[in-house]
Amino acid sequence: MRIDHVHQYTEHHRFYTFRDFSLSVLDFKVISQIYQPMVGAVAAGLYQLLYHQVPESRTGYSQLEPQRKLFLSLGLEMNDTGRRKLADEASKLEAVGLLQSSRLHIPGSEDVLYEYELLQPLSPSEFFLNQHLTLFLRDKIGKYAVIALREQFYSPEPDELAEAELGKENISLRFDELFRLNAHVIDGELEQALTEVAPARQAAMPAIPAAASAGIRYGEIIMRFPRNSANRQFVERLRSDEDKLAMVNYVAYKYELNAADMSRLLDEDGIFSSSGSLMFDELQQKASQMYRQDRKREEERRVAASRSGYAPGQGEAAGQDAPEEHGVTEEFHLPVPEQLSGRCDIPQYNMLMRNEPYTRFLQRFFPGAVPEWIDRLFERIDLSYKLPGAVINVLIHYVIGTNESQRVTKTFIEAVVSNMLVKQIDTYEKAVVYVREQGRIELRKKQEAETGSAGPAPARTYGGARGNGNRGSRKPAIPIVEKRTTGQKLSQEELEEIRRLAKELDGQG
Template identity: 50%
Template sequence: MRITNLHHFSENHSYCVYRDFGLGTVDGVMLSQVYQPMVGALAVSLYQLLCQQVPLEKVGYSPVEQQRRLFLTLGLEPSEKGRKLLIEMASKLEAVGLLQTSRIYLPENDDYLYEYELEAPLSPAEFFKTQHLTLLLRDKIGKFAVLSLQEQLWSREHNELAGRSMNKENISVPFYEIFELNAHSIDYELEQAIAEVSISRQPGIRLAETDSFNYADIILRFPRDSANRAYVEALRYNVEQLGTINYIAHKYELSVQDLCRLLDEDGVFGPDGTVVQEQLEHAASLSFRQVKKRKEERQLQGGKVISLRQHDSAAAAEPPLEHAVQMEYYVEVPPQFLAKCDIHQYNMMLRNEPYTRLLKTFFPGSVPDNLLDIFENIDLNYKLPSEVINVLIHYLMNLLTTGGEQRINRNFVNAIASNMLMKQVDTYEKAVQYIREQAKVKVKNESAASASGVRPRSYSRNAKLKPEIPIVQSTLPEAEAAVTEEEFAELIKMAEMMQANKKNGY
């Protein structure tokens, strides 16, 4: 029984019991001789007391009463000590499979109702087949006492019958050989009445305690001197606001400490004390992204260490198997590899080499660290196979050689990798098909842009944002455009006259 606040479990709270079985003689022996050494006499007394809440000749639910009756019948003080003792006994019964406890919130009373669902004790055969219960009983009473109990609870077959199972023949008569049912007439009224008065228990939705945070979880960890303390205390009586907070915490995977830290920030609560959902979601999203980024960095660093260790032990390990590439999935050899290998060797390299070795073949010296970090992030966090990353590298290198001013940066590569993940590209063949489709889309867009006269937009950092406007050229022939010496002298004379007039103030 997980109780984080003792004020939520007291003698004043209501309870009911559910039981769908009856205790027999064997069950009584199992409780007294097997379960009692494991959980204690007081816990078994609580179990028997709960069984008696439902009339012994019936199954189902007991009347709703206050837990004060349990405290008084068991002789427990209605205090903090008594509550802890009752919780401990119930927890022991739950641990050995005799009890299931649920808590039901009653919004009309702003209170809880506890439901104790009893389970039947295991039969001797089932109990001694359950390893963890047998080991617990051994730890409590010893190995030889366990064997003695097993002997007492099991009546062996006679020696004359031992080993005769091969000659056993089942001569039982089935139901339909004795009884005949009138299947031609169906009584719908009877079936409807049986369904309406069904005594079987309807399974309900069980909410795990760790799936949501209650008021006690938040207020115990919230700072007392915070300016938002009064707003958080008001959440005790506002179930709707608490549900909104739990939804955001579940959405962004917040722990209770992270949730308290976000509720302590400015702007999370409005002037009237209500939670500003947009502000809280924004802060929770930032926290979620920071945690995700730190986790990725740790995985990246851990992956580097693992890869170094694997590289050190690669000499002793067996060489990996080479996978062949079908001809229909061959890709073209880049220009820088034409003098080094043919199309068969290049495609085998893409299919079988790790991406770290493939990157080295594209650079005469060392691979740039920023480029290596990009693909390490894709390998460790996106979990793309190595052959898919190789096809991605091939595609990017082709873009560099044929794409003009196209540059490779982290966001561009991550966008392509995330698109491949969304399309479930997880094999070499799917990756080749993907880059072929992308090439077709690119050619189609370029042909459509050239046909319409619209210049395709460039996403390069140095690209011009304004289109180039052609300059109107002169259409005069060279003979008419030339100026003679007499005309040139006349133009000089006119310029001198205009300059003289300007000086004289005309």
């Protein structure tokens, strides 16, 4: 718990608890025998005290109450020492993954609320698979105690079954084999009622793997979203709308934003229509602005770090490959550029080019940050010209991947984009065919220039022929004096005669 000053966290501030689970007998045993040796008895008591703020038979929120209740229940003095003690105990629970604390500011008021969101303890099997928690427990109670503790949570298999090699056959019935639903009748009233009484805050569900997704769950967004926001009712609908949530995750993945960033963007004006529809273009525009601001701040930090002589390590963004979404057949494979040779083979490179957002694909061609003018140019191509992401990646391959400096200019890139728009290049396959065709044209021009097979360029004329009555000559035909050489040398007498004539003419002049 990050508290700058003890007066920000007092017994007068109000708090509430949220949990979306219920503890079993096994969970209580895990808390008392595994977590308590790590965090201490006071922190374990605080966890159970917060847990019982919500009735045992329910999940959700507790009532708003002053934190004086926590001080009195834990036997802490209501002074600076007690406040610091309570904050430290909460920090221990946060460190081991049992608690998340938040400070809530009410708009138009100086009142501050504290939210304690309880997290379910790990099961014994999950806990002992977590290496850093297991090592921390070993440091607290010893190696042999950890081994004995793990054996207490697991009932071994009977010896008769363990020694025999048995064949296992699944004979369980599925739901649809035993029961039938009347799916032809749609009960709209029931769906509406269930939606109205559904809790605004949902349990954190496992992330559904999706292509080009940041993996942000609905619970992570709504947990950080302001309660008094005008857009909250629209954000709450994301719980049952997987398509819109997938769009939000795509934008987050494309511009490298986290759940807190997306919560701020969804709170902006103009992100939702009056009917609650998600305005995808506006969301992309604002996400792009935030992406540029983050890049600018990162560049400023990098410059300041280089001036101070400290160079922090950079994360390997190249290792974060996008999940596969669309396959690429061999007939549409493009060669791997020299910049990426050795880092991936041809099928892997084409899968990245087909499925990865252009922002991440563009970063692979630069060892550091992408130049700002290139970033802005491709941003305009994406947002203004509406080229699909796969087509933009093929454009990046054609312009930057060929490693020809004369192509990396604003004029050339915009000319290629204009040509693509005119020819309606809107799919990955069309873009590959277009790039190959341009390559053949450039190769043919290069060969003609080297062999001279194209012939001399025709002389420019400024008017029609004399006999052409339809079009008169704009300029008179001026005779050109041709240089003629006979190949014979003049004799000494002829040279003297020429000099004499020249002197006479000069004298007459």
